[in-house]
């Protein structure tokens with residue numbers, strides 16, 4: 106059975122949400138998240154959240170885990186088929202969520218919440234906030250004419266970005282200046298699978 110190393114409010118929510126959307130049987134291995142001042146120090150097999158174990162395979166990186174589960178277990182749901190023309194946009198948004206939109210938020214979290222030294226590096230924090238806003242502007246524009254990132258249909262890319270947007274909202278970066286994005290986040294968080302995945 107799939108085993109997810111999980112802690113609430115970490116990126117492991119993405120994978121729990123995906124498993125709930127797909128109705129896939131899984132085991133949640135709850136591990137306490139401990140804010141640390143060194144990386145890879147969490148008590149999971151790879152030192153971070155999330156980690157998925159599938160038999161002998163142990164996989165990290167939420168985007169990689171999402172793609173793996175979709176390819177192996179989703180039966181064509183929640184993503185355009187591998188090799189299809191629409192696959193490119195899907196991959197773009199999966200990776201945008203973690204590789205482009207999250208990093209400036211990560212700087213704010215790392216220095217603001219974990220190291221507690223944000224007030225000593227105001228220029229770096231301001232720059233991170235500015236880059237976060239630029240990324241949100243891209244999302245806001247994308248959602249001007251679409252209900253979800255790929256159009257009318259919810260996909261795994263929305264799961265990836267949903268977590269990033271929740272973090273942006275928590276940090277005060279996502280606000281009423283982004284009405285399309287706020288409405289979209291509302292649509293995502295209303296989903297029963299999201300509610301089940303984030304109940305705790």
Ligand SMILES: N[C@@H](CCC(=O)N[C@@H](CS)C(=O)NCC(=O)O)C(=O)O
Nearest residue numbers: 115116144145146153154155166167
């Ligand atoms: N790019 C990775 C980031 C994983 C990550 O940094 N997870 C955080 C929790 S949301 C964590 O475990 N932090 C502890 C650490 O970095 O040691 C992913 O998408 O899975």
